[in-house]
Amino acid sequence: MIGKNSLFGPIDPAVESGYSDPPARKGFFTDTSVCIGCKACEVACKEWNAIPDDGFDFLGMSYDNTGALGASTWRHVAFIEQPAGRRDGGSSAPVDLGMPSIRTSDGDTAAEEDGKPDFRWLMSSDVCKHCTHAACLDVCPTGSLFRTEFGTVVVQDDICNGCGYCVPACPYGVIERRKGPEGAKNVGIAQKCTLCYDRLGAGMTPACAQACPTESIQFGDVDELRRRAEERLEKLHADGVQEARLYGHDPNDGVGGAGAFFLLLDEPEVYGLPPDPVVTTRDLPRMFNRATAAAVTLFAGAVLSFLGRRR
Amino acid sequence: MTELKRPEQDARRRGRGRRRKRDGEQSMVPEAEFTSYYGRPIVKPAPWEADIPAYMFFGGLAAGSSMLAAGGDLTERPTLRRVGRVASLLSLTVTLVTLIHDLGRPSRFLNMLRTMKLTSPMSVGTWILSAYGPFAGLAAVSELVDMLPEGNRRGVLRLASALGKPAGMVAAVTAPPVAAYTAVLLADTATPSWHEAYRELPFVFVGSAAAAAGGLGLLAVPPEEAGPARRMAVGGAVLEMAAEQQMERSMGITAEPLHQGTAGRLMRASKALTALGAVGALLSGRSRLAGIVSGAALITGSVCTRFGIFHAGQESAKDPRYTVVPQRERLDRGQPIRYED
Numbered sequence: 001m002i003g004k005n006s007l008f009g010p011i012d013p014a015v016e017s018g019y020s021d022p023p024a025r026k027g028f029f030t031d032t033s034v035c036i037g038c039k040a041c042e043v044a045c046k047e048w049n050a051i052p053d054d055g056f057d058f059l060g061m062s063y064d065n066t067g068a069l070g071a072s073t074w075r076h077v078a079f080i081e082q083p084a085g086r087r088d089g090g091s092s093a094p095v096d097l098g099m100p101s102i103r104t105s106d107g108d109t110a111a112e113e114d115g116k117p118d119f120r121w122l123m124s125s126d127v128c129k130h131c132t133h134a135a136c137l138d139v140c141p142t143g144s145l146f147r148t149e150f151g152t153v154v155v156q157d158d159i160c161n162g163c164g165y166c167v168p169a170c171p172y173g174v175i176e177r178r179k180g181p182e183g184a185k186n187v188g189i190a191q192k193c194t195l196c197y198d199r200l201g202a203g204m205t206p207a208c209a210q211a212c213p214t215e216s217i218q219f220g221d222v223d224e225l226r227r228r229a230e231e232r233l234e235k236l237h238a239d240g241v242q243e244a245r246l247y248g249h250d251p252n253d254g255v256g257g258a259g260a261f262f263l264l265l266d267e268p269e270v271y272g273l274p275p276d277p278v279v280t281t282r283d284l285p286r287m288f289n290r291a292t293a294a295a296v297t298l299f300a301g302a303v304l305s306f307l308g309r310r311r
Numbered sequence: 312m313t314e315l316k317r318p319e320q321d322a323r324r325r326g327r328g329r330r331r332k333r334d335g336e337q338s339m340v341p342e343a344e345f346t347s348y349y350g351r352p353i354v355k356p357a358p359w360e361a362d363i364p365a366y367m368f369f370g371g372l373a374a375g376s377s378m379l380a381a382g383g384d385l386t387e388r389p390t391l392r393r394v395g396r397v398a399s400l401l402s403l404t405v406t407l408v409t410l411i412h413d414l415g416r417p418s419r420f421l422n423m424l425r426t427m428k429l430t431s432p433m434s435v436g437t438w439i440l441s442a443y444g445p446f447a448g449l450a451a452v453s454e455l456v457d458m459l460p461e462g463n464r465r466g467v468l469r470l471a472s473a474l475g476k477p478a479g480m481v482a483a484v485t486a487p488p489v490a491a492y493t494a495v496l497l498a499d500t501a502t503p504s505w506h507e508a509y510r511e512l513p514f515v516f517v518g519s520a521a522a523a524a525g526g527l528g529l530l531a532v533p534p535e536e537a538g539p540a541r542r543m544a545v546g547g548a549v550l551e552m553a554a555e556q557q558m559e560r561s562m563g564i565t566a567e568p569l570h571q572g573t574a575g576r577l578m579r580a581s582k583a584l585t586a587l588g589a590v591g592a593l594l595s596g597r598s599r600l601a602g603i604v605s606g607a608a609l610i611t612g613s614v615c616t617r618f619g620i621f622h623a624g625q626e627s628a629k630d631p632r633y634t635v636v637p638q639r640e641r642l643d644r645g646q647p648i649r650y651e652d
C-alpha cells in the first residue's frame with residue numbers, strides 16, 4: 001500500500017503498515033530538564049534485554065563513559081558540563097529542582113554575584129526515536145526491521161542477515177551491527193531499542209521508563225505525550241526557562257515526528273542529536289528518477305557506440 | 312591519563328581551528344562554526360569494507376561488458392562478443408562473492424530474496440541482479456560451449472549454445488540498472504557525502520561503468536573490432552568527469568571529504584587516469600599497445616572512483632561537521648525541512 005505520505009509527512013505508522021485496528025501508538029517523552037544523570041535507564045535496559053557489554057573505556061567526557069547509542073547501548077545518558085556563558089537563548093538560571101548544589105573542585109559552591117550557579121549540567125537520556133518514517137526500516141532488504149502494532153520499529157533477530165544497510169540510513173546514528181564480544185548473542189546483526197516490545201505486549205512499561213526515578217522518561221500514548229510535552233514547555237517558559245525547547249514532537253518534521261521525543265535545554269547538537277534530521281527515503285523518488293535517467297543514458301550511449309564507423 | 316574534554320571547547324577547536332588544507336587542497340566553503348557532543352559523530356558510518364566499492368566496480372564492469380558483448384554479437388565482432396561475455400560472468404561472480412562476504416551473517420544471504428521492498432535499494436538491487444545474472448551467465452556459458460570442438464556440443468550444450476544470443480540480448484537490456492542502482496544504494500542513506508550526491512551520482516557511476524567496460528574492450532580486443540569499445544570508453548569517461556564536476560558543485564560542504572585524505576588521493580588518481588585513458592583511447596588508433604595502456608588506465612580510474620566516493624562518504628559520517636553544519640544552516644535560514652501539504 002503506497003499512499004501520498006508513505007515516504008514523508010504525517011501518518012499513523014501502524015495503520016500505514018497495514019494494521020487494521022492497532023492500539024494507540026506508544027512512545028517516550030524524555031524531559032531532560034529533570035534528568036539527574038543516574039543512568040538507571042541504561043542499567044535497566046541492559047539488564048532487561050540481556051545486552052552484552054560494549055567495552056569499559058574511560059572516555060574523558062564528563063560522567064559519560066558510554067559514548068553513544070549503538071548495538072549494545074540502547075539507552076545512552078549524555079553529560080554536558082556547561083559554563084553559564086555558553087547557555088543558549090536567555091539568561092535564566094536552571095529551574096530549582098531541589099537537587100544538591102554544584103560544587104567546584106575546591107569544595108565551594110560555584111556561584112555568581114547573584115547567587116546563581118555559573119555552571120550547569122545538561123543530562124539527557126537518548127534512545128531510538130521510533131520514527132514515523134523510519135529510514136532503517138525503509139532500507140532493510142530482508143524485512144527484518146518491521147513496524148509493530150504499537151507503531152514502534154523492531155529488528156527480528158532471526159531474519160536480519162547483517163547487511164548493515166540500516167546503519168548508515170538512520171539519521172540519528174542509533175542502530176548498529178553488533179561487533180562483539182565474541183560468543184555474545186546476535187553478533188553480526190543489527191541491534192537497537194525495541195521499545196521493550198516484549199513488555200509492551202504484556203501491558204507493562206518499558207524497563208528504562210520504569211526505572212527512571214524522576215519521571216524524566218515518560219512512557220505512554222504518543223498523542224497524550226505530545227500534549228504533556230507542550231504543557232511542560234509552556235510551564236518552563238512561564239518560569240523563565242526560555243532555552244527549553246521540544247525536539248522531535250512535530251509530525252511535520254523531517255521524520256514525520258519521532259515516537260520518542262525530547263524536551264531539551266540547548267541546541268540538539270549539544271546533546272549529539274542532529275538539529276534537523278530528515279528521513280533519507282524522502283528523496284527516494286527523485287533518486288529513482290535520476291538513476292533511471294542515468295541507466296537510459298548508459299544504454300543509449302552503448303547503442304551509439306556501435307553506430308557509425310566499422311572499426 | 313586521558314585529557315578531560317569539554318564539549319564546547321572541543322566544538323570550537325573542531326569548528327574553527329581545523330585547517331582544511333590537507334593535501335594542498337583549499338576548501339571551497341568558508342569554515343563554519345558548529346557545536347557537537349565532544350566532537351563525536353552523529354550518524355554512523357556503514358559497517359562496510361572494501362567489498363562494497365569492489366562490488367560497485369565489478370557490477371559496473373559486468374553491465375558495460377554485457378552491452379559490448381551484445382553489440383559485438385549483433386555487429387559480428389566475435390572477439391568483442393567473447394571478451395564481453397566472459398568478462399561479465401567473471402565480474403558477476405566477484406560481485407556475488409563480495410556481496411555475501413560483506414554480510415554480518417553470510418549464511419543468511421538468501422533472506423535478501425524473502426521479500427521485495429521498493430523502498431530498499433538493496434532489495435531492488437538484489438532483484439535487478441537476479442534478473443540480469445542468469446542471462447549474463449547463460450550468454451557466457453554459451454560462449455564457452457562454442458569454444459569446444461564441434462563434435463562435443465550435444466544435448467544441453469547445444470541448447471546452451473543456441474540460447475547464447477537471446478540470453479545476451481536480455482542481459483544487455485537488464486544491464487544498465489545494474490550499473491545505475493549502486494548510486495542509489497549509497498545515496499539512500501544519512502551519510503552526508505553520499506546522500507547529498509544523489510542527483511549526479513548515478514551519472515558518475517554509469518559513466519564509470521562505461522569507461523571501465525570500454526577500457527577492458529580496448530585492452531583485450533584487437534583494434535579492428537575495438538571501435539565500439541573505444542567510443543564507449545571515451546563517452547563514459549567524459550560523462551563521468553562532467554557529472555563528477557557538477558556533483559561537487561551541488562554538494563556544498565559535503566564535497567570536502569572528496570578532496571581529503573585517502574578519498575582525496577583516490578579521486579585525484581581517478582580523474583588523472585580517466586582523462587589519460589580517454590585521451591589515449593582517442594589517439595590509440597591501430598596501436599595495440601596504446602589500446603592496452605589506455606584501457607588499463609580507464610579500468611584503474613573506475614576502481615579509484617568507486618573507492619574514492621566510498622571513502623569520502625565514510626569520512627563524512629565520522630565527522631559531525633558534515634551532519635550538523637548543513638542542518639544548522641537550514642535552521643538558521645528559517646528553512647527547516649517540514650512537510651507542507
Ligand code: SF4
Nearest residue numbers: 128129130131136170
Ligand atoms: S531513530 Fe534510527 S534506528 Fe530508530 S527508528 Fe529512527 S531510523 Fe530507525
Ligand code: SF4
Nearest residue numbers: 140160163164166190
Ligand atoms: S542489517 Fe539486518 S536489520 Fe539492518 S538492514 Fe540489513 S537485514 Fe535489515
Ligand code: SF4
Nearest residue numbers: 045193195196206208
Ligand atoms: S524501551 Fe526497553 S529496549 Fe528501549 S531503551 Fe528502554 S529498556 Fe531499552
